[in-house]
Amino acid sequence: METLEPLSVFGDEVESVSVVEGHKVTLNSGLTEMKDDDVIQWRFLDYLSQLFGYEYTLISEINVTAASMSVYEDVLDGRFRNRLKLDNQTGSLTITNIRTEHAGRYELQTKSVRKCFKITVFDMKSVSVKEGDSVTLNSGLTEIMDDDEIQWRFGNENTLIAEINKRTDNITVYEDVLDGRFRDRLKLNKQTGSLTITNTRITNFGVYKLYSNYIKAIMFFLNVHTRLPVPVISSNSSQCSSSSSSSSSSCSLVCSVFNVSHVTLSWYKGNSLLSSISVSDLSISLSLPLEVEYQDKNTYSCVLNNPISNQTQHLDISQLCHTCSDSVHCYGSTEAVIRLVLSALVGVATVILLVYDIRSRRAEQDQAHIHTPGI
Template identity: 65%
Template sequence: MTVFDDVLDGRFRDRLKLNNQTGSLTITNTTMKHAGRYELRTINRPMSVVYILTVYKEISVTEGDSVTLNFNLTEISENDILWEYETETALIAHINRTAGRFSTYDVLDGRFRDRLKLDNQTGSLTITNITTEHTGHYKLEITGGKLSSKAFRVSVYEVLVAEERSVTLNSGLTEMTNEGVIQWRFGSENTLIAEINKQANSMTVFDDVLDGRFRDRLKLDNQIGSLTITNTTMKHAGRYELQINGVIKPFNLTVARVKFMSVKKDGSVTLINDLTEMMDVDLIQWRFGFKGPVIAEINVLDKTSSVYDDVLDERFRDRLKLDGQTGSLTITNTRTKDSIFELTSNLMKTIFLLTVYKEISVLEGDSVTLNTGRTEMDYKEIHWNFGLTNVLIAQISAEKDTSEVYDAVLDGRFKHRLKLDYQTGSLIITNTRNEHSGVYYLHTDTVKCYNLTVYARLPVPVISSNSSNCSSSSSSSQQNCSLVCSVVNVGHVTLSWYKGNSLLSSISVSDLSISLSLPLEVEYQEKNSYSCVLNNPISSQTQHLDITQLCHTCSDSVHCCGSTEAVIRLVLSALVGVATVVLLVYDIRSRRAEQDRAHIHSSALALSLRGFVMVEQILLTFDRFEDLRNPMERCRHYMWL
């Protein structure tokens, strides 16, 4: 068994190991010179196996930094240089020396946009402001003349923590030596914030530096030197360096703030940038999804802003508006797939979890269907959930060919009310009640939200008169009628008075089971049409006003009293006529008998006087009833008598 490790300039010296049992070959301590084609041949049985070995250079970098991939050339000859991103097998840069072309390509959803720089002399590629999505294999190929290639593996390290949480920056050590010294530094000025000196047997945290932002927040592990930061804020985002006996290990700590927002489908929502107040920034970027493609950005240094609404199959076409002053992003015509947005600025990040819901309304007692939007069941599984606690109320499994409704949950409020459409996956709720109002979630390969509002059926409003007697305006003789429109046991409604089609007044309430009333004053002789309307977003009830039925004028009352007076006067005239006839009869008889006549005359005179007094009393009583105070009128009554 022999290895020939001295061949080819000795590049394999002391690096080859041959397994006597299996024949496998091991190459240790590989270098770029070991990359190439290897062939295994057997003697007894003619057979060969070819292996292509690629040896890549491992490069580690922290997020936000720049990295340069070098080929160690001092000058490019008459060759083509191709840079490929092997993870996606995409050409990202090309140098054609003969044609004098130096090109970089904005591929893979724009992840390399404005980040690639080519060295025209050496062909080296620099990636600036690197992020974790740039992790992967990079391959350099030089064509023309002698063909050669070189591979790199770039690893981008980022430590992410949610605001107000704790995070540990691991040293990577299993234990410290007795002579070991560890220092933790922060920021562009490499401010010392923690130190362990085993030789001096000391461990110190300097949490009062930098305006005290680390006060009572730093904890050191005395055994392995790891650093823990508790109750993180945006001020703790940045670059940390671990120095172990002169060796530097960098960490980029990103602090993320999480915000929950909701918006109606086809509406608009503005995602507020609240990071610029924390520290000076040079670049603000908006991404869709977790570490997804850039959809908008502001270069603070260049004072430029850009919107990339053509990414992701143009789903954001003409729907993005970027405020160049504040960095806030507005999304119009919202869709259910507009779910997660990231705002990054230096090493600060805000994650917006956006819920886009479809608004659905139904009258109490009616049925409602929550549609999946599909014509056929093309999901493996469908789950319907309800409420803030996300309770499962129905599901369909296409693989198991089963469907199930769970109508006994939540105290049985859905009992005998849930139906599933097995063809489309839609959910039907029958005989709806107010307690069925809320948010429903459809879980498939994505999540859709439906905000259901169940409205009570509306009563017809009641109009009543609020006038106890006749009244008139102090500035004119025009008389008014006071009315009130009222409803009882209503909620989420608006009560309004209309004059024709014009709104006069209204009152709204969002509470449940409340009584409402709305006053109105109209003129008695008014010819306009009035109506009282009770409405909610999906229904209304109207009551029209009949002025003649509810309002009686004072002139009507006076006319009635005048007729009564005429009747009384007619009766009094008849009584006086009778008295006159009686007097004439007594006067004739007085001639026959003087004594009798004198007696009768005295009686008639007394009767006449008694009649006169009776009429006076009746008229005085009538005057008090009608409150007629005019002396001339009373005088006319006496003369008539």
């Protein structure tokens, strides 16, 4: 094994890499192919070893001249066993099924190239909150260490939004970043470092990262749900059924909601799910049809839900589904109004004609009395 001098712990150029626990990550050597006389070595230094000034540990190497490729899986208590893969063309290193004990610094060294990578392994957690409510992202700490530094970062840009420096006893909240979307909404717990977001908005949706010197990094995916509207049930039929027997016909219904996201719309018969439709897009409308018999006595309901809340609308079949054998519901609402207005008009016209006839008769009688000679 050829010995190459390792990089210092605090190398000038360090490439930061973030990965969720359980996933895999590839550290690219930057080479398209190795030279014939090249030797590639990968070394690792975890955070605790770094704090105590320990040296890097060799975990894999390729000797092109000797045509050998070695992976040292048993070092460091076997934490890399069955997890390391070397690319025999480029020398890039892949770590599979990564865990928090694999977080730290990785050094790549060849005869011509030196690179250093800092891997942060996140414990991924998902949190949901209703818009307007408060939510706390828990650090998991009971108390911050005296020389620790807690940082909270947000979004793909990894924007620093809050931090605690225990050494200087400073707490800072950066409320004006990202167009002020966090203004007057962030609270840091001085003892635990947990972050609370009050009066949440849709713009607070996204990824929050917690960094600490002593605990594993945590990545929170915060989903902010809008308040759900009540579903609307309506009839698809423009008129009532002409059949007097409900067993030979059915009523077409539809349940609808508007401007929703990340929800599921469902029809239930009692407690049994009949059908459902889900959407993850933003501001979309949903409709779900249902066919029922005209005199069905079962209980039906349309339910709109997301992971934290739901809205239910119960179906009243007698209101939306009826046959023409029922004289009360034989006509549509528009036709019923027209008939009622026409009936009123006919009644008014009849009264007018009757009054006119009475007045005409009295006028004729008065005229006859004037032209009759007195006795």
